[in-house]
Amino acid sequence: MRRAPWIRLLLWHASAAIPVLGAAAAFYGPALETTGGAWPAPLDDVYIHFGFARAAALGHPFSWIPGNGYSSGGTSLTYPLALAPGYLLGFRGAWLGLFAALLACAALLDLCRSLRRLLEPRGGPGAASSRWVGWVGWIAPLFVVAVPLLDWSWFSGMEVALLGAVLGRALVAVRRAELAPPARRPAEQLRAGLLAALLVATRPEAITLAAPLAVAVAHAAGSLGAAASLARASLPTALLLGAHAAANRAFTGEWGAAGAVRKLLLSNPYPTPLEKAVEVIKNLAALRVQALESALGGPWLSLVLPLLGAVAALDRRSRRVAVPLLLGAYGSLLLVALNATARYQNLRYAAPSLAMLLLAAALGAEALARRGRLAAGVAAALAVAALAAPSAGFARQIDHFARASANIAGQHVEVARRIAARARGPRAPRRVLLGDAGAIPYLSGIPAIDGLGLGGYRGMPFARASVHGVPAVVELIERLDPAERPDVFALYPSWWGGLADVFGRRVDAVKIDDNVICAADEKVIYEADWSALAPPGERRAGVIDEVDIADLVDERAHGYAFPSPRGGWVIGAVLPGGGDGAGGDSAPRFDAGRLIPEGREQSFTIDAAAAIARGPAVLALRTDGGGPIALGVAALRDAGGEARVEVPERPAGRWSEIRVPLRDVMPGDRIRIRSLLGTFRSFHVWLLRP
Known part of the structure; x- marks a missing residue:
């Protein structure tokens, strides 16, 4: 007896929820044990997003801390805005992480729904299909959570899961623009363009996917004309990038975002082009071996995903989505190789590339499954290989997630607690100087200046100064009114030689064991002494x-x-x-x-x-x-x-x-x-x- 469509849909949603929620429980459960019940965050950068979200909720969008002014240092324009309702609903402190986890699970389920729609027959959900096709749609959620390294990022509290949801919807919009009748096609093309822009606003490296998607929309323009179609699909992204660059220039004096200024190898003025190229090659090698090889099951099994993606790219029905996915995946990897931190933080910058490859592979399995029993058998074998090969990494990634969460709780969260305790004493700090540390100001409630510049402070070029060297950061602090200068530091001494040791007096420290994610095992709290700085505005006679x-x-x-x-x-x-x-x-x-x-x-x-x-x-x-x-x-x-x-x-x-x-x-x-x-x-x- 054939099930009613709504029953099949309900069963599919249940089958999608099981792997997504199961993977979430597998990561969050052990991590909660290591943090003693505090909501786990394996990266301190999570708290940077939380700071931006809190500022947005308090009426200061695009600020890290209210009063610090505009900041271009957030790696995502949209994610803090998505978290802000959680803050308003009462998810405060570290428990905003619980809201982020719920948002991540909802986003991944939405990605699964989008993937299912992409795998439907071209006529839509009601179209006839062979029995050799349906199984691909049923296992589609497994492609989303199959790679443990990607799951680490999905559930980390960062913007990656939201990116996945927007990615899925952008792909569906491109497919809709391709299939829509001429009268509706312009609206669908514009919708695809808006979602591509949202993709870039969620993660800037997604420009490597947004551009090919716009070309794909233009390629399917039909009677509408390629030029006008390309404009509708690409103009929203162009306007977003232009507006963001103009805002950066107006408020910070830089066209680029603070993250690009601080982290891109191209921003460093000291190495030669050859030395920079060597670093890019090192990054590419590490990303290829660790993210596109080891994380996918080893040298040979890791080839299954790109092979299935290539099948989708060659298939007439799926190529307009699959080709942009492959270009976006490898283009994003090339782009993040310019990032000086690409090899660190558990390769989180490779997560978008892995997500794109997995979606392309699912499309490839569906393309093979349409070609008869023998091809469907090959598709099933390749799909099983693609899904099973990375599974050996689950235990290691879950353990790393838990240990990293313990590191953040034991160091950054503990430093925040101690600084908050000092705020209740007779010498309450008015402002803390730190280096790209989100938990400390977010959980302590003490205003901060980020010496690395990602937090932004009244348009001053801290990001570029930190690239030039620590003394250049001190020069900017010298420009501040003495009442504005930080009176407490929370720094890694090895990162801040010439500042912490010269202008600070060590008063406390937090040291962790088994460090797997923090920049150093000890973070030190200092009291500041700026007496060697010149008063602002001092001018020599003559x-x-x-x-x-x-x-x-x-x-x-x-x-x-x-x-x-x-x-x-x-x-x-x-x-x-x-x-x-x-x-x-x-x-x-x-x-x-x-x-x-x-x-x-x-x-x-x-x-x-x-x-x-x-x-x-x-x-x-x-x-x-x-x-x-x-x-x-x-x-x-x-x-x-x-x-x-x-x-x-x-x-x-x-x-x-x-x-x-x-x-x-x-x-x-x-x-x-x-x-x-x-x-x-x-x-x-x-x-x-x-």
Whole structure:
């Protein structure tokens, strides 16, 4: 007796819920035991999303912490907005993770539904189909949860599960645009374009899928015309990217997001192109071996997924979805290989690629199953191999998930608890300095500045400064009003040499055993002492203009250029003598600078608004101790050429000043300083009245 359609649908939903909820229980159960009942989060980045979600719920969207201003550091624009209702419903503190888990399960079930629709006969749910096709739709949910490495990310509390749901709906929209009658096709094409844009808003690497999907929509345009169809499918994504870049530029001074500035290898000014290429190759090798090989069952069995995907790409019915999936999967992998952290955090950046490959493989199994009994048998064998091969990794990934959750609870959550306890004491901290740590400000309730820049702080370029070096971060803190400066640090000492050890006094620490996910096993709490920093707005007498080297705000204002690559490295020191620039005895004063290797140069432009008439001036250059050097100094407009300046050995342990007379300068002139002999340690430049 044939079951009614609604009964079959109900049974299918039950069969989909079992593997999804079973996988969730398999990961969350052991993790809850290791955290002592606190909701598990295997990545501290989860709490960064929670911070953005809380800010959105409190009326500050796209801010990490209310009061810090706009931040482009969130890796997903949409995920915090999806979490914000949970915060409003009462899922506060770490228990927002429970709402995230419920959201993840719902998103994965939605992805299963989308995959089932893609596997239906072309005529839709009511179309006739052979008995050799139906089984693929029934096992479709197994493709979603078959890879333990991907499941780790699905249930981590990050945006990956939401990405999966949007991915599924975008694919269905492309299929609908392909099959819709001409009168409805423009609306369906626009719908596909909007979902592709939502895909990119959820995870920026998805641009590698959104672009091929737009081409697929245009390829199926029929009588509508390819150009107009391509516009409808791609314009939403283009507008999103343009609006996001414009917002970043307006609020942070950077076109790119803070995550790209901080993490992309291309943003690092010091390595050569060849050195960057080597790092990209290392990332690609690690991603291929660990994510596309070991995680899928080994060198040979891992080929089953791309083989099934290739079958789908060759099939006339599925190619317009399968080809973009394969291009998106491998394109995303190439894109994330540019990320300096691609090999870490349990390869979470490879999760979108794995999801795309699994969906393409399911389409390939369905394409084979349509071709008769023998082909269906081959499809079944390949599907079993694809689903069974990764299963050996479940125990390891579940154990890693639990241990990582214990690490985050034992270190980041514990540091948050201790800082919150300090807030109840007589010396309550007003602001904590940390490095890309989400749990500490979210759970402690103490405002924070992220020294790595992903949290954003009033448009200041902390992300780029952190790439240049720790002293450049200190220069930005020096710009803050003393009442704004962090009075507590929660840092890894090995990451923050020259800051934690120079400006901090160790007062507490949290050390964990069996560290598998944190950047170091000990996070230290410091009390801050910024007495070596200059007061904001301090100006030396007689100064016409000045460039504070390694202060990225000042450098940008003066069009400062340093020798890159393999030069211009940021350095810092706290030394006496010349705190006022005059070279006399004074209390120790901090300054950051750059190393200018022999034969290389730095240059800057005199502020066009500088209060100076055309004529002579004196260039004062701050440096520290060292052996004899020689500099070549020139005002590029001055026909007098370059003046050679011999600088004798300077005493160690104090600031020194080099004075160079300039014959003819005016606002807007470009000043060049070359290192002719030895490496010049350049810290500060003043232009003085003669």
